[in-house]
Amino acid sequence: MAVGFFLADRGGMHAVPLAWRGVIANKWRLVRSSAGIGFAVLLMLTQLGFQEAFFAASLRVLRGLDGEIFLQSAHKYQFATQDPFSVSLLATAKTVPGVKSVSPFYADWYDLFWKSPVDGKVYLIRGFAFDPDRPVLLLPAVNTQRGRLQATGAVLVDRRARRFLGMDRPVAQSEINGVRTDIVGQFALGPDFVSDGTVIMSERTFASVMHASVSDPPGVELGVIKLAPGADPAQVQSALRRALPASITIMTKDQLVAFERAFQANLSSAGPIFAIGTIVGFVVGMLISYQITFAEVSDRLPQYATLKAIGYPTAYLLRVVLEQAGLNGIAGWIPAWLTSLGLYRLIEHIALLPMQMSLGITLLSLALTLGMCLISATIAVGRVIRADPAAVF
Amino acid sequence: MTIELAWRILTQDIGRTALALAGIFMAILLVFIQLGLFFAVPQGGLLLYDHMRFDLLLVSDQYEYQAQPGAFQLTRLIAARNSPDVVKATPLYFGFVKWKSGEDGLWPDLFVIGFDPASAVLTPASINADLGVLSRPDTILVDNATRPIFGPIEAGRVVDIADRREAIGGQYVLGTGFMGLGVALLSEANFARLLPHRGLAMPNLGAIQLKPGVDPSGAAADLQKLTGPGTTIFTRPKLDAYEAGYWTTRTSVGLIFGSGLLISIVVGIMVIYQIVSTQIGRQLPQFATLKAIGYSDRALAGTVTAMSLIIAVAGFWPALAAAALIYDEIRQRTLLPMTLSIGHAALVLTASLAMAVVSALLAADGLRRADPADVF
Structure with a gap:
């Protein structure tokens, strides 16, 4: 790693890993400076992690849908809102060439009240339903257990739901909207910022807990379409557009995810809040790094002046200082990144948020760290430029 | 002599002290922002109640929070x-x-x-x-x-x-x-x-x-x-406590902003520690001299603590002013009721002073190295 920081042999001068030597010269100071920078980096990493977790949680179900093209009401503005349409439209979609299957996906966020086995109180939960013969979710635990959902009243519950719902407990029965339900299995999904827990059931059970009459079955929230082998998604999408009324929107999975992401980004407070946290972490890190570089440069002023006196150009010394600041940044970033892995796990466990270290967060935090160290070093380096051999000695 | 000496050290190099102030200013501002967010969320949950005329509130015993209260x-x-x-x-x-x-x-x-x-x-x-x-x-x-x-x-x-x-x-x-x-x-x-x-x-x-x-x-x-x-009756104080408890313990809000608050305090301590220990490093010969003429480690630690408290207090006021501006900005962007109350300011001032003392005690460790025999 340090190779890039070893000084290149320029103008006939010896290549000396001066920056590296400078960094490791005083171990105690290194510990101190990496702790200072590290905490600022850790602050940025937690804020970035929360932001990612917020989006990951709100997009988790959409990403986990098992289909290529989706039908939903043209009036639906976000996933977590009811805007059902008539199930009969799915039959129309099925006749379009290139469509292999159309499966109904039912969902409700506002009307299902789950009786918690923890305290016997009822809580609002999220419910998903489908035809057990036509799976619509990519969750393996749901698909292996879907046969058990055939019986009316059978439900699968989310063992990662918030604890007060008691879905992680080995309980065989509970109630939804006063209707007795048999818990036939569990899956792992986790809450998002709207729902605390999820129950998955068959369409028949869904109709029964929604107290829907036989003549007026619940509407479909999403139509999940799988394409015939070799079918062109764009062509099928436009054929569906011609076959279906304007009250239905036809989206690919990417479009569906992008639509939801845009809604969350525009209308929730999460983006600006976590951006502010990250920016503040950056500025604080810059100040810490400035202090460090300033102290180091001040201490080594005689050495720098000596180098100048024996003929090293100022540009060379500037590089040494900048490289040293970069190394200090990396020395702070590495422990912070490692600590954040543990911190993410801890937060994921306590808050049930999908905190995932991603390549994006890794690179962004590294770039921010180097950015704050190099900017502050550039400001602090003025002293080296002015280092006058005659004045120092 | 403690405070006077601390003051002299700080005023001796104004440029350096300005830099230290900037550092502490940011650290305290960070605490302000995280604390503001931490309290803004329960405050947002109380928005309707704060604009309602009542002494007692009758609700269903299925009451969860204001927007999900159940019915009776x-x-x-x-x-x-x-x-x-x-x-x-x-x-x-x-x-x-x-x-x-x-x-x-x-x-x-x-x-x-x-x-x-x-x-x-x-x-x-x-x-x-x-x-x-x-x-x-x-x-x-x-x-x-x-x-x-x-x-x-x-x-x-x-x-x-x-x-x-x-x-x-x-x-x-x-x-x-x-x-x-x-x-x-x-x-x-x-x-x-x-x-x-x-x-x-x-x-x-x-x-x-x-x-x-x-x-x-x-x-x-x-x-x-x-x-x-089947019904519950809340007095105002009980309702306030219940709603705050809901947002901080039932949702991930408490954890998200609570962890931000905690990290911001640690970062603040690190910043002040850096500043104070740099000052000590620079004044080491002087401190060694004081030791040589009979001042105890404790007295010198007192000086360092006074120094650290002075810059914390000096950094607090501009941070308070900047926080007022940033709270406004966040309020407009997120519609969260970020309000800078006297209570918040007092809380942050207390936290700043505590941060200053902790960092001073950590940094005072370096004073023990001030050996008169070494320095001269």
Whole structure:
């Protein structure tokens, strides 16, 4: 790693890993400076992690849908809102060439009240339903257990739901909207910022807990379409557009995810809040790094002046200082990144948020760290430029 | 001599001290922001209650939080109304309806609050000025913080709500809190028309006003006997504590901003520590001299602590001013009620002083290295 920081042999001068030597010269100071920078980096990493977790949680179900093209009401503005349409439209979609299957996906966020086995109180939960013969979710635990959902009243519950719902407990029965339900299995999904827990059931059970009459079955929230082998998604999408009324929107999975992401980004407070946290972490890190570089440069002023006196150009010394600041940044970033892995796990466990270290967060935090160290070093380096051999000695 | 010496060290190199102040300023500002967010969320949950006239609040025992309160029978509230302690008992009704006049053909969900306009149960002047308008049939008042997805919300616009044509009678200023993306007020009769399945028999909140001089906690216990099982009666302090507890423990909010607050304090300690230990490093010969002429480590540690406290206090005031600006900005961008109260400022000042002392004690360790024999 340090190779890039070893000084290149320029103008006939010896290549000396001066920056590296400078960094490791005083171990105690290194510990101190990496702790200072590290905490600022850790602050940025937690804020970035929360932001990612917020989006990951709100997009988790959409990403986990098992289909290529989706039908939903043209009036639906976000996933977590009811805007059902008539199930009969799915039959129309099925006749379009290139469509292999159309499966109904039912969902409700506002009307299902789950009786918690923890305290016997009822809580609002999220419910998903489908035809057990036509799976619509990519969750393996749901698909292996879907046969058990055939019986009316059978439900699968989310063992990662918030604890007060008691879905992680080995309980065989509970109630939804006063209707007795048999818990036939569990899956792992986790809450998002709207729902605390999820129950998955068959369409028949869904109709029964929604107290829907036989003549007026619940509407479909999403139509999940799988394409015939070799079918062109764009062509099928436009054929569906011609076959279906304007009250239905036809989206690919990417479009569906992008639509939801845009809604969350525009209308929730999460983006600006976590951006502010990250920016503040950056500025604080810059100040810490400035202090460090300033102290180091001040201490080594005689050495720098000596180098100048024996003929090293100022540009060379500037590089040494900048490289040293970069190394200090990396020395702070590495422990912070490692600590954040543990911190993410801890937060994921306590808050049930999908905190995932991603390549994006890794690179962004590294770039921010180097950015704050190099900017502050550039400001602090003025002293080296002015280092006058005659004045120092 | 401790404080005077600390002062001299700080004023000796103004440039350096300015830099130290900038560092501490940012560290304290960071604590301000995280603390503000931590309290803003429960505050957002209390938004409606802070603008409602009541001494006691009657709710269902299924009450979760303000926007998910459960419902109880109106007869329970009427029973409370018969108590001699009670001046007024007003039911409020909550519901969601589809606003079918959104931007781009979208139908966002509107949170509606139904109440008797004559009760004047809500305090904002912008609502009470329009109570007459609210009494008109099929007329609503819209919160001015309602999001742009609902389209224009000017008075006079006629919109389709749950397949009824409703006129916007005007806007009011209260805030949407955690009720939804848009909130509107309706008269009771209008509420019953828009949500026929709900009717008026099952209100969500009962706002009870007591006769002047009646003790709220005593009255709450008495009224509970009248309203019976299945209901809960909150006094204001109990309600505030309950809502704050809900947001900080039931949701991930407490953890997200709590961890931010914790890290910001640690970062603050690191910043002040860096600054103080740099100062010590620079003044090491001087400190060694003081030691040589008989000052104890403790006295020198006292000087360092005084130095650290002085810069913390000096950094606090600009941070307070900057926090006021940033709170404003966050309030506009996120609609979270970030308010800079004296309580917050006092809390942050206390935290800053504690951070200064901790970092000074950590840095004073370096003083032991000040050996007169080494330095000269």
